[in-house]
Amino acid sequence: MDVKYQVFVSSTYIDLVEERRKVTEAILNLGHIPIGMEAFQASDDSQWDYIKRRIDESDYYVVIVAERYGSESNGKSYTQMEYEYAVAQSVPVAAFLLSEEARKTWPNAHVEHDKKKKLEKFRALCQKKLCKHWGNPDELGGKVILALNELTRTKPRTGWVRASALPSENVLNELVALSDEKRVLQERLAVLGDNEQLRIPDHVLWRITHLSETFLSEILDYQYFEGELSLLELFEYCVSLLAEGCRSKDIKEQIEAVENAIYEMEAPEGFLLELISNNIVRAESFYPHGYGNIEVKTYYLSDYGKEFLMYTKEWRKREKGKRAVPLLETDDATP
Structure with a gap:
């Protein structure tokens, strides 16, 4: 809107x-x-x-x-x-x-x-x-x-919208009906408990595996060092920024702050492009008035990226017993 x-x-x-x-x-x-x-x-x-x-x-x-x-x-x-x-x-x-x-x-x-x-x-x-x-x-x-x-x-505010952009009474009634349907489904899921396991689609599992086995040094031409995190772990580490929308410098600072990891890069575009190519992240551009043709980009978690994050959490739960607990699940973990 x-x-x-x-x-x-x-x-x-x-x-x-x-x-x-x-x-x-x-x-x-x-x-x-x-x-x-x-x-x-x-x-x-x-x-x-x-x-x-x-x-x-x-x-x-x-x-x-x-x-x-x-x-x-x-x-x-x-x-x-x-x-x-x-x-x-x-x-x-x-x-x-x-x-x-x-x-x-x-x-x-x-x-x-x-x-x-x-x-x-x-x-x-x-x-x-x-x-x-x-x-x-x-x-x-x-x-x-x-x-x-x-x-x-x-600091988002209420703002103003055209009256024609507001939902009609029929749409509001439909939203109420969908809300009731959602409540019923949630109650059924609560009854099922943990007996049913979330199925991870094959294409999502492929991306999770690919990112978990690819390291930042491979896409940025840096030398691998012991304790380096995978792209999947770095994505999880930056997901709160991407959910709100951020600039590349925000990602750079977040990655460089990873404990026990020395990432000193000029820019993290290579990492972001890898996520964009997998449809996990999207970028929006604008050209600030008075700055000529200088392009400024903001990066967001895509709709697919939100689903991908859900499947990643399920994959982490299943992998937890097979390997060391990943960095993001406990401060004492060893990558």
């Missing part, structure tokens, strides 16, 4: 018109809905109450900080009040601070010298959550895209 997220964009205004335009374009290019002070309408409510309602309705909040602290209410800028309110309401936030290098050449007309201390305290506050630095509007737009992709992956 195509979900659109509402993103609240906060900043001082007169000094960051071009930067706000780039951020708005970046959010629109991702298919989401930007909202900021430009869209605020006259209301019977106070300005602050209206702002809070807009933040409450938003899925994510981004703030752009340059060299102005901004207009204040009771000694605190509206920008900082908005940021603190979003954090208090558990709205995922991302801050984009003008880099130290860019601050040196920032136009003096856009610097509030008399509010320097308050600005520095606000910058320090922003760095306690997700924070990126930028030097020009184009770089800012690209970093907003990357940060929002990270937030939507790690």
Whole structure:
């Protein structure tokens, strides 16, 4: 289902018109809905109450900080009040601070010298959550895209969908019926207990055997060493990352963290390609705005990969009595 997220964009205004335009374009290019002070309408409510309602309705909040602290209410800028309110309401936030290098050449007309201390305290506050630095509007737009992709992956929100995309009453009734059928089948399986053994299809068993007998050194041209783990064991070790979706660098760090195994590689694409070729993992690509033709890939466990994992667990149970317990089943095991 195509979900659109509402993103609240906060900043001082007169000094960051071009930067706000780039951020708005970046959010629109991702298919989401930007909202900021430009869209605020006259209301019977106070300005602050209206702002809070807009933040409450938003899925994510981004703030752009340059060299102005901004207009204040009771000694605190509206920008900082908005940021603190979003954090208090558990709205995922991302801050984009003008880099130290860019601050040196920032136009003096856009610097509030008399509010320097308050600005520095606000910058320090922003760095306690997700924070990126930028030097020009184009770089800012690209970093907003990357940060929002990270937030939507790690902190998914409700978002908005078209009414036509919602299930009809007939579909909902069918889902209820299927849920009842599932409950009945689960009760029957509970009665059967462990007397029935899960049958592993031949093609799945072939892949399990192939990956259990293939080592990382064979596909990455590294020298085999004692204690090296098979591709199957490494897949099991990384499956929690793949279930959520991850980048190749996440897999690299996970593999290099394997106890008693020294995997120092530039990139784990060879390992991932082996899983993709076996239909266990799928890859999705996108090209971040402002980064030219640079391709960024995210790797996920495929639908077949989820079934494969189930059969792998059953295969492990059967193999447990035949060989040493694998690394992933106990911290004291010897591969």
